[in-house]
Amino acid sequence: MASLITCSHCGPRPKEEFTVKGDAAIARPAADASEDAWYAYVYLRDNPRGRHKEYWHHTSGCRRWLVVERDTVTHAIYAVADAAAQGETA
Amino acid sequence: MVDFALLHRSALTGAKTGAFGATSTGSRIALAALAEGHVLHLLAAHGNDDLQSLVSQIGDGGPYAVRAYGPGQWFVVGDAALSAADFSGKAALLANKASIADQSHGRVRIGISGASVEAVLAKGTAVDLDRASFAIGHSAMTLIGHISALITRTGVESFEVMVLRGFAESLWDDLIQMSLEFGVDAKTAD
Known part of the structure; x- marks a missing residue:
């Protein structure tokens, strides 16, 4: 179990306990934004090399959504925070 | 029938x-x-993560009756089966600060x-x-x-x-x- 993610509630856990959702950096457009803005929000994703923020769900642990900052090249994990702490979820 | x-x-x-x-x-x-006595699942309402003292009253007093496993999430376990009255008594204690679900079975x-x-x-x-x-x-x-x-x-x-x-x-x-x-x-x- 190589990749350990240090959950802010549970401590170091293997990645098998988590479910990755994807990019945490994109912002939801306003409800009346253009079709292009919504298309980009729903479908278009970068494929970044290097540091990257993602949503991960600790499915088999505390069941909290986390924002994990990791490196897509080295797999190093730099920071983990509860997604709610950033005011992004209810 | x-x-x-x-x-x-x-x-x-x-x-x-x-x-x-x-x-x-x-x-x-x-x-x-x-x-297989009782297992109760407790989830704190939004903004009520700090319910430890209230949640400890839900337990039967056993040493490890209340088991926290995440923010605002607990299991309360015990060896004795709970009647419907016991259960609703416990639910009333939590009022609208947390929800409680019977997971005994x-x-x-x-x-x-x-x-x-x-x-x-x-x-x-x-x-x-x-x-x-x-x-x-x-x-x-x-x-x-x-x-x-x-x-x-x-x-x-x-x-x-x-x-x-x-x-x-x-x-x-x-x-x-x-x-x-x-x-x-x-x-x-x-």
Whole structure:
């Protein structure tokens, strides 16, 4: 179990306990934004090399959504925070 | 009119019992199906994560009755079955600060103990089980193999594992398998 993610509630856990959702950096457009803005929000994703923020769900642990900052090249994990702490979820 | 009688039986009634694995006596593992009394699942309402003192009143006073496993999330367990009145009394205590769900028939507790119990469980989970970081009374929700389980330390050499009922027998077999090198005595209620 190589990749350990240090959950802010549970401590170091293997990645098998988590479910990755994807990019945490994109912002939801306003409800009346253009079709292009919504298309980009729903479908278009970068494929970044290097540091990257993602949503991960600790499915088999505390069941909290986390924002994990990791490196897509080295797999190093730099920071983990509860997604709610950033005011992004209810 | 009921067409057929519902059969009440514990989840591990048909599970394997007896002695398995190594014949050594020094570090044998004991596996026990625990009483299916009550299991209550508590979830704090938004903004009410700090309910520890209130939640502790929901327990039956047993030493490890209240088991926290995440922000605003607890399991409350006990060996005695709860009547509907007992349950609604507990629910009233929480009012609208937390929701409570009866999981008594949904989750099963397995006791595992022995000098090498940490080595056995470490085969299935990556949680650090050392007593320095996993003190007596501490709980952690994790995977044992591919089965989700709540691990609670109940003593220096003893743990409880709580698992969804449908996975109980499968996990039981896995725990026996994981204990073979030390030898294991598996005992269900009857």
